[in-house]
Amino acid sequence: MSEARRKAAPSRARRKKHWALRVLGWLLALFFLGVIGAAATFFIGYQTTDIPDPNKQFQMNTTTVYYSDNKTVLGSFYDQNRQSVPLSQIPKTVQDAVIAAEDRTFWTNPGVSPSGMARAAFNIARGKQLQGGSTITQQYVKIMYLTQERTFSRKFSELFIATKLSRQTDKKEILEGYLNTIYFGEGAYGISAAGDAYFSEPNPQKLGPERAAFLATVLNNPSWFDPDKPAAQQRILERYRYVLDGMRLGGTITQAQYDKMSKQVPTLDKKEKSPRFKGTKGYLLAMAKEELDSLGYTPEEISGGGLRVVTTFDIGKQNEAVRAGVNELPEKRKDLHVGLASVRPGTGELVAMYGGPDFLKSELNWARLRARPGSSFKPFAVAAALKDGRSLYDTFQGDSPIEVQGKELNNEFDNDYGEVDLMKATKLSINTAFYDLVDKQMEDGPNKLVDAAEAAGIPKTTALENDRNNPSTVLGPNAYASPIDMANAYATFAAGGMYTPVHTIKSVKSPGNAKNFKQEDKYKPERKFDKVIADQVNLALKGVTEDGGSGERAQKLDREVAGKTGTAGGVAVEHRAANAKCDGCKDGDDTLTSWWTGYTPQLSTSVLYRAGKTGEGDLDPFSDDKAFFGGNWPLKTWLAYMEPALGSSEEVKFDEPDPDALNSPTPTYTPPPTTETPTNTPTSPPPSTPNSPPPSSPPSTPNSPPPSTPNDPKPSKPTKPTRPPITFPTGPNDPPGGEEGGAEDPGDGSNQ
Template sequence: MTWKRRVLKVVKWGFITGLVLTLVGIAGFIYLYKTTDIPEPNAELLTNATFVYYDDGETELGRFATQFRDSLTYEEMPQNIKDAVVAAEDQSFWTNSGIDPKGILRAVFNNASGGSQQGASTITQQYVKILYLTQERSYERKVKEAILSLKIQREYSKEQVLTGYLNTIYFGRGAYGIEAAADVYFNKKAADLTLRETAVLASVLNNPNGLDPADGKAVRLELKGRYEYVLGAMASEGYITDEDAEQARRKLPKFPEQDVEDSYGGQTGHALTLIKNQVLGLTNAETDAPFTEEEIDGGGLRITTTLTSKAMKAAEEGVEEVRPKGFPGAKDLHLAAATVEPGTGALRGFYAGQDFLDSQLNWAVAGGQAGSTFKPFAVAAGLKQGFALKDTFDGNSPYEIEGTDDEVENQGDEDYGSAVSLTSATENSINTAFIDLTIAMDDGPESIIETAESMGIPPAKAKRRGAYGIPTSSPGLEPVTGVALGSQTVSPINMANGYATVANEGVAADVHVISKVVNKAGDVLYEHKVTDERAISADIASDVSYAMQQVTEAGSGTRANLDDGRPIAGKTGTATKDGGAVSSSWFVGYTPQLSTAVMMVRGVGNGQLDDWVPSSEDGVDGYFGGNYPAKTWKAIMERDLEGVDPEDFPEPAFVDGEAPSDGHAPYTPPPAPSTTRQPPKTPSIDPNPPTSEPTQDPSPTQEPPPTQEPPPTSPPEPPETSTPPEPPQTSAPPTSPPAPAPPAGPPNPRERSRSPRRRPSRTRRAPAVR
């Protein structure tokens, strides 16, 4: 056989082999095309960021996102960005069949030779790879990509493909899609992008991690080269004129300064965590089921909250202004605050105690032992049962609880007399008087808890139905004799809402932070309806408020008074744990417009505050609720009430019902002896009872108990004490024996209470707080 015949034979068989292989390849491709179904899209690429707003529904507070994306329709996308991406990525997009045969062959040869994969994929192929496949670099994936691209091309229009691509492609900085990219690079909507800005984004998507203009001059220089290419391609394709391209080439657009702060830093992380938890407990009207995390993180929801940027800023700045600093372990001190609007229950602002990046524990929600801030609920309960502010209770210390080995003492073991008015007991935070009140009531502990719950304090354990509060429980809220002294754990949010009921003349509203939830189309999925209910009568509310006004006028809360002189009411509180160490310190107060609670705790919430928190400049112990908490309350409310007109509280009603037990009638001093030579002596005056209540003789049914010492006829001498004395209150009529008249000086936060203590021979000490 001649060599020519041999060559012809090789060519023949080579042709036949090639033809067979080609036919087999075509047949295989047809088979794969027919047997390959379009898979489910990668779930995260169908997500949209959920945006969270302040109460105005416009100012963004934060967002939830599996991937930060906010999808647009084709019509909503600016024409410049569509033209720029097509010119830069796939100039034949509008005419090709969805695949790039050259790119497929290049992938085959590069994989066979061990080289790196090169580009030249169409927009359709890139979209398929993103939406359905993985970033694996292999021949098999490239073939599958081509098959799916052909199928997508037949099932979807070019406009649909380009829309999907521009909504899913990654632009860097955590942004997926053109709307998110416009936000993170230029702080604007995609619809507002200029030609220069669209050319930058079309350039960046080619290499998101390598062309970010925030990465320095060298990167900007590289970006400039790609940017000029994109503008030139747009001009050559006829999307813009040569003049427009030349003018835009001269310089890159201005880039706003990038916010490098973590999106969850400061109080934002605390707010978003609180908001997510609250939304998870709501029902989606569209599905008639609770919202899910998937809906929140990727459902494109729009959540409007009750929070205001003013109140959030006021809380943070107020805490930081007053917080003691520079002492050992100062980072372990947590000052938390919450502000609630009376009448609506809307949470307007809070401070969690620290930056979210330092600790994710929100002390405005976690709370602490309430201490004496719980006493106003006991006042309300007592008035409901028929007692009056002028009625008297045992203010001497210690108070022995009949039938037990327990006894309760006042701060400094101070005696206030055997018959002090309920007003005085509140003003001076007299523990023994509140124990006497509780025992004198019908089912006192239960009544106090019932009243507190009706006013907005959640029960010890959350109820499955009708749960309210943030959080929905108050651990330790049990019907014990010392419940008014506050050993239970209550959150500042719930405490602020409980006091807001008094500010709202006795009508309680459920505290809430979610105002409205809508989907991306604007359909309302949830909208809060204010639910309120009368908890106490308006007259009782005015009397409770009157008693708390005395706390801020002359009692332990004077440091909370606002510079503009507007009326305020409030109560200090300091709780002690087993062993007597102070574990929490409070001031809770309100005006008719806002109610704010401030709590101070240490470490994990029960660290010792006394002998640790430094005294203030005026020498008052740092742990008192009337010190840092009261001053923090003032700093917050000064900011929050700026520009808000002052309002007065209702006048006290001085309700006086049918008391449930005897022995608590107002004290009336006996007439002073008189002679023919001297005028009668003026009766001694109790500085604490209501100013407008006339003097009354004790009724026969309200005599002091036989075991009680008769009331003194003149003010007792003030006992020696190591704590700074309270300033006297100077305007009140005589209805009960006067409290000791202390010398002038800084107000003493007499709110620290002690639990029943143990006497070696006959008593036992039990932890108690107030």
């Protein structure tokens, strides 16, 4: 190697090192410039920001809730209960509990939290709302001097004002102001009002460390830590223990006290709810309040933010829903519950709801509580089959029983129907045909059924997901849906396959238009099924209301109606002890739920009947039928609402299915060899002419009981229906009561 080349090599290495140092230098320079810029920005912002006058709007600002007409007042959320007390009358245990919960460095920090600021910056970078990490001083500033809006500019104003306030004001004064203005839920602002609301004790000196820790727990987020919500109990306990642990670390309580207090939260002694929630309106207001929370409105804004809230509830239809739910019931009514929900197809608007007679007497909303849908789940099987390439005229086993996964499953009353097509199976609600379709003929049928149900609008719950391989999923053995869920899911078919999330808030207008909301911003229609499929589902469910169908009473509406009945059988809570003693001899004897969900293109309404304090009682004693069928009282209640709700409005008919979609029958069922003559004659194939209407099933079959009419004399109580003793596990979304005992095959009535 030449001397020149030997000298060139180290020269290139020095150049690389030189450039690396230059890049590092530039990076360091940019970093320091950023630090200097941030410091300068903060200094300028600090110097130019003045502490404003206290927020006058905090004193009183009622949120008013309107019906959908934006004129008629439904109610209000203003319930501002506040009584200020000096810090000298607030015990140290109460002060320490709040500090342990919200800001453990309160006495030493500069009024802001560096970690909270970093988290806020991170959220800004991710395009999310600002949240969390605020010190007590920052929270106090937000309440007294600023709005609740979570924006970049408001957050920085909060930081500057909090820093300046912390430097210019005694910490004790800040803490006193905070303890007298912070929102604890239940309409309570300040520690005195909170003690009164949760423990009927307005004197903070009588609260004690356990109650103080509980109040410090809920103030963090009154909606999330609402003790009225069953789902919140565990998180309340965990947060309560966190607060107690902070009190222990701060020396407020001893380890022994912590060990004793942390076992459970203190017993509440809550005051009665405001009379503005009395009656049926309370259920509507509670739903609206919960939805406002889900839309990002804080408890403070909801309770006293001066919002103008317009709901989707139509006052005329709501009045009719209440009349139907109160009046159109059997004579025997003690512990009988009705849930009714009505949704406008294509919009997701919940226009009417009946959840119970009086919210103040019972907060259980029977229109929202999920229950076993029984045969009300079959329309989703029809949709899944059509999506899978099946036809309404494919044929299936109608005889009872049918064997699925080694189990014998039956029709109601063990009736036989021979070979039936899907139209007739839907019209007469023939269980074995749907078992044959979903569990034997369709590959991965139960899974496809669940997909179709969730696409239509049935919530994705643990109970439903766990039943993706259940041989009885098509008959809804577990608590899958509420009347609200079912009305909106059927509305998807009414809207030609377009799903819109069900909701109760139409619009929100805030003071100064700082935080307005319109339903079209969030609740948008989305195609879930091809219109060709939806039209065929509508055709099949229209057949249910024809002569001989399980929902033939719906003809009284004198409009085109589609719908489906449903009953779910099991062991009622009052019979479970006896059933355990006799080793399951009562399995399937009782009717636990009874449904009718029917719809026109304009309105989809679901009615559910349940019995017993927890909704797990036997419905059969309330009816003179063989069982409490959905085609009887649920449909009567539905009619009592739908007739006046639709009133004189123009009749809108369903679109006829595309003739090309109504395929010729495919022989999917081969009857087993037998010497017995089939009880029923198979249905005829569809007409060969494309434009001819599809065939309807005969009005009745030899083994089907004659349809009853409202004027029929009351017969003696017939024998209970035959239901197979199959037990399936229940899930966490099952209705209240706790002791489920298994949901047997809820075989629907062959003609119900």
